Amino acid sequence: MSLRVSVDEGHALEVLDLLCRGRAIRVVPAQPLVEPSPQLTELAGRRLATASLRLLVDLGRREQVVLRGGRRVRGRVWDAARTAGFRLRFTAASFELWVQTTQRLAEISRSAEVIEGQGSTRRVRRQIRRIIKIGETDTGDWLLYALAVRHLERVDMPREIREDLGRRLCMGSPLASLFALEDGLAEAQLVLGEHLDRLLEDANVPLLECLEDLMAEQWAQQISACMRGSSGAARTERLNVAATVLETYVDCLDRAGRLDLCGALVGALARLLAGAWVDEPGVVAQRVLLGAGLHQRAQQGALQRALARVVQLGERLAGLRERMAREGFGDARYEESQLFLELVDVRLRPHLPRLAALANVLTGRLG
Amino acid sequence: MSRGYRVRMPEPVWRNVSSRVESVDAIAMDVGLLEILPEAAMVELLRERLADDGWARGADGAMTRSFGEVVVTLEPDGRSVTARASAAREVQVKGVSEADAATKLERASKAEERDLARTVAQRLGAAEAEIRATLQGALQKVYVEALQRKAASMGQIESVHEGRGDDGELELTIKVRV
Numbered sequence: 001m002s003l004r005v006s007v008d009e010g011h012a013l014e015v016l017d018l019l020c021r022g023r024a025i026r027v028v029p030a031q032p033l034v035e036p037s038p039q040l041t042e043l044a045g046r047r048l049a050t051a052s053l054r055l056l057v058d059l060g061r062r063e064q065v066v067l068r069g070g071r072r073v074r075g076r077v078w079d080a081a082r083t084a085g086f087r088l089r090f091t092a093a094s095f096e097l098w099v100q101t102t103q104r105l106a107e108i109s110r111s112a113e114v115i116e117g118q119g120s121t122r123r124v125r126r127q128i129r130r131i132i133k134i135g136e137t138d139t140g141d142w143l144l145y146a147l148a149v150r151h152l153e154r155v156d157m158p159r160e161i162r163e164d165l166g167r168r169l170c171m172g173s174p175l176a177s178l179f180a181l182e183d184g185l186a187e188a189q190l191v192l193g194e195h196l197d198r199l200l201e202d203a204n205v206p207l208l209e210c211l212e213d214l215m216a217e218q219w220a221q222q223i224s225a226c227m228r229g230s231s232g233a234a235r236t237e238r239l240n241v242a243a244t245v246l247e248t249y250v251d252c253l254d255r256a257g258r259l260d261l262c263g264a265l266v267g268a269l270a271r272l273l274a275g276a277w278v279d280e281p282g283v284v285a286q287r288v289l290l291g292a293g294l295h296q297r298a299q300q301g302a303l304q305r306a307l308a309r310v311v312q313l314g315e316r317l318a319g320l321r322e323r324m325a326r327e328g329f330g331d332a333r334y335e336e337s338q339l340f341l342e343l344v345d346v347r348l349r350p351h352l353p354r355l356a357a358l359a360n361v362l363t364g365r366l367g
Numbered sequence: 368m369s370r371g372y373r374v375r376m377p378e379p380v381w382r383n384v385s386s387r388v389e390s391v392d393a394i395a396m397d398v399g400l401l402e403i404l405p406e407a408a409m410v411e412l413l414r415e416r417l418a419d420d421g422w423a424r425g426a427d428g429a430m431t432r433s434f435g436e437v438v439v440t441l442e443p444d445g446r447s448v449t450a451r452a453s454a455a456r457e458v459q460v461k462g463v464s465e466a467d468a469a470t471k472l473e474r475a476s477k478a479e480e481r482d483l484a485r486t487v488a489q490r491l492g493a494a495e496a497e498i499r500a501t502l503q504g505a506l507q508k509v510y511v512e513a514l515q516r517k518a519a520s521m522g523q524i525e526s527v528h529e530g531r532g533d534d535g536e537l538e539l540t541i542k543v544r545v
Contacts (some may be wrong), residue, residue, distance in 0.1 A: 364396035
């Protein structure tokens with residue numbers, strides 16, 4: 001199939017590439033596309049499906065042991081035993097995200113659209129509601145929204161507008177909530193735990209299994225970013241929200257009997273220990289305060305404790321390991337416990353002393 | 368050639384205003400007691416050791432002691448310690464009108480608040496090392512006593528030897544006849 005595209009249509013395809021692949025937009029449109037032709041829509045649909053499936057296949061090609069019906073199953077993502085019942089379904093929400101972002105992204109990305117101390121203008125918030133639909137979304141939309149959260153970080157726009165876009169994407173996608181480590185679902189009358197539970201339904205869980213490494217990378221980047229670059233109060237709030245999302249996610253995994261999916265969290269902690277937390281605990285504890293403009297010890301302590309909540313997730317997983325070790329052969333969670341014990345013993349245990357030392361310094365622990 | 372002008376300046380009616388500025392700051396420290404004995408018994412041992420060091424016991428089980436101008440409290444659940452310091456000053460300004468005085472007072476109060484916050488933080492920082500050393504010393508005594516009680520519950524204690532390791536850490540050897 002060959003298709004000649006105009007400059008504006010080329011721009012629209014580049015917007016799609018930005019959302020699902022994180023590629024920069026180079027084409028400057030004469031007039032952003034309002035209504036794509038059926039041929040262009042079909043091409044965009046194929047492009048979206050290919051990019052999404054390719055991502056899942058690339059990330060899920062590693063042979064993995066997962067749980068299916070409470071039993072351990074070994075295989076790659078394309079093995080039927082691993083993906084039975086899984087469908088990557090895109091709804092009109094994905095189409096709208098593409099078309100509306102093409103039309104409106106440049107318009108809402110201007111710094112003039114932010115009122116100091118109040119965030120985005122009402123006009124921008126209205127535009128964002130038009131761009132991102134949050135009702136009746138499905139697995140494909142969840143993946144696209146999560147990738148959009150990740151890739152919009154690279155677009156030059158005011159932080160307030162990026163945060164508003166991110167919050168709205170989270171309302172439409174539990175996966176985006178995990179990628180953004182963002183709560184703020186009250187506007188959509190959603191509860192974080194229930195929102196994340198949808199990812200753990202049998203038909204949807206392959207998404208989490210495939211995206212483990214990408215989530216680990218994303219979380220490490222998010223936590224590192226939370227530790228710098230904004231006011232002390234904003235850092236404290238951001239780290240507390242991130243910790244809440246991660247704690248809630250672990251609760252959901254525990255409730256669903258899928259603690260074996262804690263691999264992304266273990267991976268994120270390991271990446272942080274090799275990156276933002278690589279130095280001595282005292283140095284890390286001081287670095288999070290650098291440029292935060294906090295003069296009171298109480299405020300400094302609150303910021304360090306917010307970071308400690310993330311660090312202490314390692315300790316929490318170690319505690320869960322002790323509980324899961326009591327699952328005997330034939331018990332309901334025996335198969336899960338075997339995978340979880342291996343995860344903690346092989347991948348987390350080597351890092352526990354450094355995590356404990358960092359948590360001790362951040363909380364000023366005595367004894 | 369020059370000319371002289373007479374300008375009448377009204378005598379300003381000065382308005383004096385004042386306000387009290389206070390700054391309170393705190394350091395929180397977690398207490399991570401090893402569970403040699405049940406948690407409640409460990410916390411009670413800690414309270415007893417602190418009482419020996421001159422800490423005052425509150426009705427709710429909290430323990431308090433002053434280190435200079437810093438007041439340190441072991442929370443009733445025994446899981447955290449908070450060191451608090453505060454300072455207050457009177458700020459006085461005068462203005463030619465109420466609005467002028469209010470503006471000047473606000474500006475002066477903010478400057479004073481910043482200054483006080485720095486003073487209080489320095490006060491806390493200066494006392495922190497002593498507070499930590501005192502609490503660590505008490506915790507060490509708690510561990511020694513808890514270990515002795517645990518050993519006693521296992522059998523008859525034959526000997527107790529306290530020494531210091533190469534790294535200066537306390538080493539406790541308890542021989543128990545089971």
